[in-house]
Amino acid sequence: MNEIINLNGPIIAHIPFLDIVLYISPFSLALVSVIVAFTIFLALSKPELRSVARFGEDIVRTTTVEEKEAKFRRFMTILCGIALIGVVTTGDLFNFALFVSLTGITNMGIFAGVKDRHVLDATFNYGLVLMICSLPLFGGVAMILAKTGTLSMSILANIPTNPILNMSRMLLLIGAFGEGALAPFFATKVEMIRAKGAPYINMMHLSSLMVFTRIIEVLLILG
Amino acid sequence: MPLTDSIVPTVVPNIIINFYPIAILIAILTAVIGLSGVVLERDDFQKILILQIVTYAMLMIVAAVGTDLAEALILPGLVVSLAEILAVTEVLIFREYTKRGIKNPKLEHKPVDMEILKTAIPLTSILCVIYGTILTGFTGGAVAGAGILIYLFIGKPKGLSPRFWEEMSGVSGLAWCLWLLGFLLYFLNPRLWLVALFMSGGGIIIKVALKFGLLGILNREEFNR
Numbered sequence: 001m002n003e004i005i006n007l008n009g010p011i012i013a014h015i016p017f018l019d020i021v022l023y024i025s026p027f028s029l030a031l032v033s034v035i036v037a038f039t040i041f042l043a044l045s046k047p048e049l050r051s052v053a054r055f056g057e058d059i060v061r062t063t064t065v066e067e068k069e070a071k072f073r074r075f076m077t078i079l080c081g082i083a084l085i086g087v088v089t090t091g092d093l094f095n096f097a098l099f100v101s102l103t104g105i106t107n108m109g110i111f112a113g114v115k116d117r118h119v120l121d122a123t124f125n126y127g128l129v130l131m132i133c134s135l136p137l138f139g140g141v142a143m144i145l146a147k148t149g150t151l152s153m154s155i156l157a158n159i160p161t162n163p164i165l166n167m168s169r170m171l172l173l174i175g176a177f178g179e180g181a182l183a184p185f186f187a188t189k190v191e192m193i194r195a196k197g198a199p200y201i202n203m204m205h206l207s208s209l210m211v212f213t214r215i216i217e218v219l220l221i222l223g
Numbered sequence: 224m225p226l227t228d229s230i231v232p233t234v235v236p237n238i239i240i241n242f243y244p245i246a247i248l249i250a251i252l253t254a255v256i257g258l259s260g261v262v263l264e265r266d267d268f269q270k271i272l273i274l275q276i277v278t279y280a281m282l283m284i285v286a287a288v289g290t291d292l293a294e295a296l297i298l299p300g301l302v303v304s305l306a307e308i309l310a311v312t313e314v315l316i317f318r319e320y321t322k323r324g325i326k327n328p329k330l331e332h333k334p335v336d337m338e339i340l341k342t343a344i345p346l347t348s349i350l351c352v353i354y355g356t357i358l359t360g361f362t363g364g365a366v367a368g369a370g371i372l373i374y375l376f377i378g379k380p381k382g383l384s385p386r387f388w389e390e391m392s393g394v395s396g397l398a399w400c401l402w403l404l405g406f407l408l409y410f411l412n413p414r415l416w417l418v419a420l421f422m423s424g425g426g427i428i429i430k431v432a433l434k435f436g437l438l439g440i441l442n443r444e445e446f447n448r
Contacts, residue, residue, distance in 0.1 A: 094296055101303045105310055112314050120318035124267065127311035131274050132261075134307065135254055138300050139284040145296075146243065146288045149230040 003157040003221045021091040021152065027217075031088040031210060038206050039081030043074055045199040069113045073200040080106040080203050084210050093151040096218060097141045097175070103207050104130045104179040110203060114195040122191030129185050133178025140171030144222070157221050169219050180211030239289075246287035254280035271311055278304035340377050348374035355432065359424045364431025371432060395433035402426030 005011065008025035015022040024032075047065040054061070065073070083106055086099035108130065111123040145151055147164050159165075176182070181189040181204070189208070193201050231240055253276060260273025281304065285296050351370025355363040405423030408415055 094299070098299055098303060101307070105303075105306055108310050108314065112310065112317060115321050117318065117321060120314060120321060124311065124314050124318060127307065127314055128261065128270065128274060131271075131304070131307050131311065132258065132277055134300075134304060135277050135281040135284075138281045138303075139250075142285040142288055142293070142296070143247075145293065151292075 003223075004154060007217055007220055015089075021154075022089045023091045023154075024089060028088050031213065032085055035081055035084045035088070035206065035210065039078060039203075042077050042081075042199050042203060046070075047073075047199065070200075072113055073110050076106050076109040077200045077203045080110065080207055084207055087214050088210060091153045093141050093144060093153060093156070093218075096214075097137050097172075100137065100176055100179045100211055100215075101130070101134055103211060104133075104181075107181070107204050107207055110200055111192050111195055116195060119192055119195045122188045126181060126185075126188040126192065129178050129181075129188065133175045133185075135175070136171040137175025137179060140168045140175060143168040143171070153218070153221050161223050165222065169222055173215060173219060176211055176215040180208045180215075182208060182212055243287055243289075247284060250280045250283040250287065253277075253283060267315055271308065271315065275304075275308055278308070343373070343377045345374065345377060348377075352432075355428065359428050361427055361431055364428040364434075367428065367432035368434065391433050395430050398426045398429035398433070400426070402430060 004023075004025070008027040011023050011025050012029065013024045015024070047070045049062050049064050052061045052063055053059075080103060083099050083102040087096065087103060090096050090099060104126075108123055108127050111119060111126075114120065114123075141151070144156070144165065147162075147168065148156060148159050150156060178185055186208075189204060193204060195201055257274055257276030257280060260270055260276070264270045264273060282297055282300055285293055285300050287293075348370040351373065352367045355365070355367030355370060357363070358366060402423045403426075405419045405421075405426060408422065409419035
């Protein structure tokens with residue numbers, strides 16, 4: 001509990017959904033407000049009109065996203081925002097893993113309908129990374145459960161660290177890197193954001209940022 | 224070298240605690256087999272199929288904990304892995320259509336061509352249904368549903384119209400209501416626990432068995448269009 005208070009400031013409120021203990025501190029409140037503001041901004045905005053100038057021709061074409069596709073992407077963006085709110089507020093380690101992987105799946109959903117071969121290739125590879133990285137993510141959580149017998153972050157904060165816990169934390173970190181398309185896996189992300197339909201694809205950046213911030217906080221709490 | 228000596232109750236035998244590192248090692252080996260798919264396979268579809276093994280390794284690590292909580296955590300893990308494989312497969316299908324420039328793909332009826340479907344005895348399905356009825360509950364429903372599936376695949380269910388199967392799905396919905404009513408009765412009046420148990424047990428077996436039967440209808444309706 002001390003670690004959480006040291007990192008986050010005083011806990012303002014608990015939201016007890018039976019086992020699923022969500023907590024709100026000044027830190028997570030700031031993150032939630034950023035996510036909510038960004039999601040509302042994206043949900044209300046219209047898809048971009050992109051101008052494509054082709055080499056050797058004297059024409060500039062304007063392309064845009066179809067209505068149906070834009071609706072689906074907007075829906076996925078809102079879902080991703082909800083999953084991110086779960087990521088930053090949850091106090092349960094397994095729910096954290098579930099919300100992070102939900103973020104990954106919804107991120108993939110935003111790009112799934114893009115009619116562009118390169119983007120679809122990159123999305124496919126990102127999906128493969130997601131499938132691989134669910135192993136270290138959930139594996140790390142399960143090993144922490146096996147070692148300490150609990151998944152609650154407020155109890156885990158009081159348990160002193162040891163080599164096996166450190167290994168589990170390492171696995172958790174690798175898993176979150178893969179699901180959030182962070183450092184070693186960002187090549188797919190760079191390809192994916194070439195898709196047209198600008199406002200929605202920015203959700204990917206926000207989710208990477210939030211997953212990164214939260215996984216560092218979780219690792220510090222567990223330490 | 225028990226990893227979890229301090230928190231495991233004393234009633235648990237030592238040999239079971241010692242199984243934990245072995246389970247983790249087997250899971251890691253499974254994951255290595257799965258990951259070899261990325262390195263060795265060139266076909267994208269094969270890649271997905273072999274990477275699915277990695278998610279089994281994840282389930283094994285969760286299951287190795289071996290408590291009630293771990294049992295409850297397996298289902299969300301399974302759902303997440305299924306959602307991921309479904310999403311990746313959808314992306315793959317859409318990419319192939321985009322490559323070939325097809326807008327509305329036509330599905331062709333390609334019956335599953337396996338030798339076992341021709342040589343298996345239809346009696347297997349009857350045995351499955353009978354055994355499932357004896358088991359009752361969710362497991363029994365799954366076994367009976369497997370029996371119905373076997374009948375759909377190996378038998379020639381031409382006499383059954385799609386209307387019949389739709390009525391069956393209606394029965395499934397009613398059985399689900401029976402299940403819910405059983406639970407409600409149990410909470411309202413715990414003294415009637417035997418009636419409530421039979422209501423919910425009987426309801427869930429019919430519901431789950433007929434849900435498996437639905438796969439057969441979906442299969443036929445999809446291709447008949």
